[in-house]
Every structure is written in C-alpha cells, then in structure tokens.
Amino acid sequence: MANTYTQMNVHAVFSVKGRGNFISDKWSEQLHRYIAGTLNETNNYSLAVNGYRDHVHIFFELSTSCSVSTVLQNVKSKSSKWINQQRLAGGKFEWQTGYSAFTYSRSQRENVINYIIDQKRHHGKRSFKDEYLELLRKNEIEYDDAYLFDFYD
Numbered sequence: 001m002a003n004t005y006t007q008m009n010v011h012a013v014f015s016v017k018g019r020g021n022f023i024s025d026k027w028s029e030q031l032h033r034y035i036a037g038t039l040n041e042t043n044n045y046s047l048a049v050n051g052y053r054d055h056v057h058i059f060f061e062l063s064t065s066c067s068v069s070t071v072l073q074n075v076k077s078k079s080s081k082w083i084n085q086q087r088l089a090g091g092k093f094e095w096q097t098g099y100s101a102f103t104y105s106r107s108q109r110e111n112v113i114n115y116i117i118d119q120k121r122h123h124g125k126r127s128f129k130d131e132y133l134e135l136l137r138k139n140e141i142e143y144d145d146a147y148l149f150d151f152y153d
Helices: 028-041 066-085 106-117 130-139
Strands: 009-017 044-054 055-063 102-104
Touching: 009 028, 009 066, 009 106, 009 130, 028 044, 028 055, 028 066, 028 106, 055 106, 066 106
Parallel strands: none
Antiparallel strands: 009 055, 009 102, 044 055
C-alpha cells in the first residue's frame, strides 16, 4: 500500500485591522508563541513566527490534512480571540480580511526563517507596504491596489 509524502513550506503574511490595535512589543512574543502553538496543534509544523506592529509572518510545514486557507482561518480566529480575552489591545482586536501565502523549497527554509526572525531590524529601514509589495513582485503575483491591505505608515 502506498503512502503520502509531502514537503510544503508555506510563508503567510496577514495584517492588523484598525489603527488603534497595533501589536505591542510588550506582548508580541506571547502572540507569536500562541500562533506557533496553534499551528502545531493542527499538525502544521511551525518553522518561524514573527512580525512587526501591524502584521505577522508565519512559516510552517503544511500538513496533508489541511488547506492553507483553513490553517490561516484557524490561526487568525484563535489568535484574535486570545488577544481579546487577554485584553492586550486597546479595544477590539481584529485581523484584516485576507492574507498572502508563498511556498518555498526545503533548501530555502533557512533564508525564510532568518528573514522572518529579523523583522524588527528589517522594519527599521522600510515599511510593511514596501515589504509586502516586494514579496508580491518577487513571487510574480499580479495584484490590484484596490484589494491590498489597509497599510498604516
């Protein structure tokens, strides 16, 4: 009997909804750990989770039993609920609708992990909007400006 073998490394990016609900340095590490745990509990192996004030990057090995959209719906739903239950944000916390997801080969994993880990230094030099548009261009994804995140510069 044949088995199923996969190697699907997914880098996803999603953004905070609303200017008043930025991710604080005081609780961002807790949030990233929570998201990593949420990935792992659904058999999606967390490789890196990090971000900056208005967005999060997650890099994970996708399980054969899940779709990317299901994983992201679960991560965003559970993490926003957790933030609200802990009363970490100034008001009701929400993620913006949508996300972007990119796949990478195993040989690219270390570079992607380092890129995600280095978010704070990275955003000392450039905005999330510039970073995001570059990711879309590098991955040759056509987009319409009307359907991008609301960016908070």
